[in-house]
Structures are given as C-alpha cells and as structure tokens.
Amino acid sequence: MSLLTVSVEGVSKHFGKQKVLDKINLKVYSGEIFGLLGPSGAGKTTLVKIIAGIDTASCGKTQVLNVAMPNLENLKKVGYMAQSDALYSELTAYENLDFFATIYGLKGTKKKEKIFEVMKLVNLVKDITKPVNQFSGGMKRRLSLAVSLLHNPDVLILDEPTVGIDPVLRQAIWEELRRISESGTTIIVTTHVMDEAERCDRLALLRDGTVIATGTTSELKKETNSETIEEVFLVLGGSKQ
Numbered sequence: 001m002s003l004l005t006v007s008v009e010g011v012s013k014h015f016g017k018q019k020v021l022d023k024i025n026l027k028v029y030s031g032e033i034f035g036l037l038g039p040s041g042a043g044k045t046t047l048v049k050i051i052a053g054i055d056t057a058s059c060g061k062t063q064v065l066n067v068a069m070p071n072l073e074n075l076k077k078v079g080y081m082a083q084s085d086a087l088y089s090e091l092t093a094y095e096n097l098d099f100f101a102t103i104y105g106l107k108g109t110k111k112k113e114k115i116f117e118v119m120k121l122v123n124l125v126k127d128i129t130k131p132v133n134q135f136s137g138g139m140k141r142r143l144s145l146a147v148s149l150l151h152n153p154d155v156l157i158l159d160e161p162t163v164g165i166d167p168v169l170r171q172a173i174w175e176e177l178r179r180i181s182e183s184g185t186t187i188i189v190t191t192h193v194m195d196e197a198e199r200c201d202r203l204a205l206l207r208d209g210t211v212i213a214t215g216t217t218s219e220l221k222k223e224t225n226s227e228t229i230e231e232v233f234l235v236l237g238g239s240k241q
C-alpha cells in the first residue's frame with residue numbers, strides 16, 4: 001500500500017465574495033501521477049497553490065508528507081512550477097538555474113552536474129548561455145520545469161507544464177515525468193488537455209471549484225460508460241474543453 005503523500009480535507013477558498021474552491025477533498029499517494037483536470041477557471045491553479053504552500057485556504061486542512069501546509073521545511077521537499085514562468089529574463093538559462101540551485105543548497109560540481117542533467121531533460125543544453133529574454137514561450141516553460149526538478153523534490157507540482165510545448169517534446173517530457181514518478185516522486189499536474197489526463201494514474205475532475213469525480217481513467221470511463229475522458233466530463237456535466 002502506497003503512503004499518503006497529500007491530503008486535502010474540506011478545503012474552501014474565497015476571493016472576496018467569490019467562492020473559488022468549495023469543500024475539496026483529495027488524497028494523493030506516493031509515486032502517483034495525479035491529474036487535476038478542469039476547464040479554465042475551475043480552480044486548478046488555486047488548489048495547487050494551496051497544496052504547494054504558497055497560498056492559504058479560507059478553511060479546511062491540507063497536509064503534505066504528514067505536515068500541515070503552508071510549512072517552510074516542506075518547501076524544500078516540494079517542487080512547484082507555476083503557470084507563469086518565474087524566471088529572471090535578463091539572466092541566462094544557466095544563471096537562472098545556478099541561482100535556484102544555490103537557494104536549494106546545491107554546491108560545486110554537484111550543482112553543475114545537476115544543472116546539466118535537468119537541462120538535458122528539457123532539451124535546452126545548447127541554449128544554456130542565452131539570456132531568457134531571447135527564449136520562446138515554450139523554451140521558458142521547459143526552463144521552468146528544469147528549475148522545479150533541480151532539488152529532487154518528494155512532491156512535484158506542475159501547473160500546466162506543457163502549454164506552448166511542441167508535441168514531440170511534450171511526449172519526451174511526459175516520459176520523463178513517468179520516470180521521475182517511478183523513482184518515488186509524487187506528481188500533481190494540472191491540465192485541460194485530455195490526452196495528458198489519459199497519462200495520469202488517477203484524476204480529479206474539477207468544475208466550478210468542486211471535485212465532480214475522482215478515479216483512474218479506466219474507472220471513470222467505466223462508471224460513466226464513456227470511451228474517452230472528454231466524454232466522461234460531458235456525462236458528468238462538466239463543460240466541454
């Protein structure tokens with residue numbers, strides 16, 4: 001039996017009068033790739049920010065690795081890739097990675113090796129000395145992904161990691177995510193792309209701040225007598241993507 005890595009219990013979030021998340025319950029186990037699938041505005045980003053400990057819920061309980069979030073110590077164990085790239089555009093890719101690696105406590109040869117390892121993964125080694133302001137949107141996404149992988153986090157949270165990335169590289173990144181999860185890292189990924197949802201071990205379908213279903217893709221298809229995840233969404237009353 002896998003260990004419970006992330007537990008979300010009765011989490012709600014309000015922005016002023018708007019209720020963005022409404023009593024969310026989720027459990028994610030170690031080594032899973034867990035997908036949060038939902039249309040734009042469903043609350044995916046808000047939820048992953050709360051799980052990552054960079055935002056707080058209005059009520060409810062969120063635990064990561066048995067510790068209530070937000071928690072400073074846990075930030076070292078959690079990798080988070082935001083939807084908008086948090087990069088220093090005037091610095092080169094290498095300088096960006098060097099900066100974040102230093103924050104994570106990497107030093108010397110180990111740091112250098114790790115930087116090249118993650119850059120290889122996202123296929124950016126030849127661009128390593130380019131300033132980020134000369135990068136395309138897809139290249140920035142890949143560099144952000146590389147940053148989130150620098151410190152071998154126990155839990156990796158990725159908010160729409162493959163937006164703007166071409167299909168060949170998208171495939172390579174998903175293969176890499178699978179390899180990372182097989183090494184024991186728990187991955188939570190938000191997406192509104194159906195074929196990406198199919199690659200997750202389990203999914204939660206979000207609509208208007210509520211979880212409308214949770215399960216493996218085959219469970220969800222079986223329960224709703226559907227052929228595809230898109231159909232599952234339609235049967236359950238989610239809006240078409």
Ligand SMILES: Nc1ncnc2c1ncn2[C@@H]1O[C@H](COP(=O)(O)OP(=O)(O)OP(=O)(O)O)[C@@H](O)[C@H]1O
Binds near residue numbers: 041044192
């Ligand atoms: N800081 C904020 N202040 C006010 N409203 C916000 C804030 N952040 C998010 N919202 C609102 O919360 C709702 C959910 O947003 P969220 O970004 O979590 O959705 P999402 O499912 O990630 O959408 P997308 O796929 O477009 O990124 C939206 O209506 C959004 O306008």
